[in-house]
Amino acid sequence: MAYKYDVIPIVHEELPLLKYFNIPNQIIGDRWKMSNNSKCVQLKAGFYYNCSREFDSLGNITMDGYLQSWRYFEHAKETIKMIFKFRGNCESKVRKYLESISKEGYQRVCIHVRRKDRDNKHMIKVGYNVAEKDFFERARNFYVSKFSKVQFIVVTDYKMWCRRNLKDVDISPFNDVGDDLALMSMCDHAIITGGTFGWFGAWLSGGTVLYFKGYPRPGSWLDLQTNRNDYYPPYWIGIS
Template sequence: MNFANPKGYKQVTIHIRRGDFSTPGNLKKGFAVVDATFVEKAKNILKLISSEVVFFVVTNDKRWCKENLKNVNLSPFDNLGDDLAIMALSDHVIVSAGTFGWWGAWLAGGKAVYDTEFPRSKSFLATYFNKYDYYPPDWIGIN
């Protein structure tokens, strides 16, 4: 796998959290996982900023990403610190859910695209979650 960023290209890291968030119990509580359609929409938004973009994926579900995402480079690492470093070195970040992606987007400092379906509205989790505290106003929310 080539994990290099071509000269002049913007680096975008896509954070995909699945695993524990996709269990029936956590889905019932209001956790959410993104699908490939969300990722493609988010990629298209960031391609409007720069047509020369390379996409990297950090995830806790490499199998799902390999099977469902197109034109991306999966992180070759198994260490969370290495994946966080990839995000921190990015120009922009696409965030699924969870604090790992949130911290990565903050460290990157560029544009962040996030899933407005996390947490799912009217869920148990949503009653304890203030989206205005969690998602900065300059982040781009889509579903």
Template sequence: MEHGKFLCYTYNGRLGNHMFQFASLTGIAALNNRTIIVGMDDYLYKVFDLMNVLVIRNRDICNSFDLIEEGLGCCKFDARLMTLREDKNFKIGLYLQSWKYFYHVQDILLRQYRFRDNISKTAMRIVNEIRLTHRQHSLTLIGIHIRIGDIANEMHNRNGLVIAPEGYIYKAMDYMKSKFPNSIFIVASDDMEWAKNVLDLRLNDSVHLLEKDNMPYIDLAVLASCDHVIQTVGSFGWWAAFLAGGISIYYPHPGRVGSAGEARYNYEDFFPPNWIPIDV
């Protein structure tokens, strides 16, 4: 392949992580006149109708590219990556979780992250069924993503990564309800039993829990179809909020103060300035 024309990424983590990596490469590619290489079997290519990429059957060619990695941690902007040597192709890693890598190409990215037709149609069917259940078409739909899963395990707990507390979820819901009285909360989680136990206490709110066996990309497409989003912690909820494009509420302490988990973040790099933190 011609030198100095292509970029690959390293595919660390799951769907939300992949989205950060591809989004950041999109921003870097735009500044350096590069084309991103995507494999036919790549998760993102199966979920999104990606444009202006080079799609190849096998991404082994990427192994011949020079590898450069972020040097500051998963959730901190590394400005070094924004300017690349013109005579080399690069593979860029690791997690690249900062909006600053791609704020200048947000419109392009929203077009890139259009769900494939089968996913979009399934999500729209779910949303329309929810509207029909409540017999109103003027509802404000507020998505909630509750991340429990791996964050609850011993390793992450030891490193200081935390689950957003119940009080945060209630306070965020109250904030949204004060702004949009005629609303319904659509909830996705990787632990629906935990979410149900917490939200069963909200007897005066209209809450719809998505099916626990949904594929992650279906949950993401449903949340992205909402008017506004409440996220807890993690990259999946972050992208639901970004794609929805409305008001985004976030929990501002995903790492315990003074912990290794907190040290991974620069919160100003991770959370866009127009998003709203709610503390408890």
């Protein structure tokens, strides 16, 4: 947004992302308390909100919300990916792991499986649908048909389920979310099942992205909080 409106973006020194990313323009302590400040608030997680009215002012702007729409980033995505580089210790750890499982001439596809906190009747009713084994088989077949030589690497919050249901895959050995996000970003392509982590991991990775069309569950409360045209980039491919 700062790129679009030609202003200076700043982040507070306590932003959790700074553990993993060396983001510039950090503000320390009380200097964070800005005067002449207004907010651009994204009330629904999966909707794009046009902040042009707020940015027309001469004051300071605070962005607030999930900002989970490709429309916020598309015009500046190369700049953002250049800035959002992982810190050295995180990147080197992931590169070392990828080298240890490397297969020459293979395309790396990261499968993000979010399931553990959502595999119950209440969460599914609300709209947090989970993808089942058949979805992953169809998604894998897509990449094998497209590239022939494909290595699948799994990032998940439910390793036990993945070991039981996904065969011929490498499952991330990491327990830190930053390492797993870096792993997603360093793969060539991504398969995602739903959720903020998978969305941003796929966006950072680039390549061909397949997503679970059943998320959010059509007609659910979460579906009403989501505009699919805003949420999923038009060049991502949805399958059920």
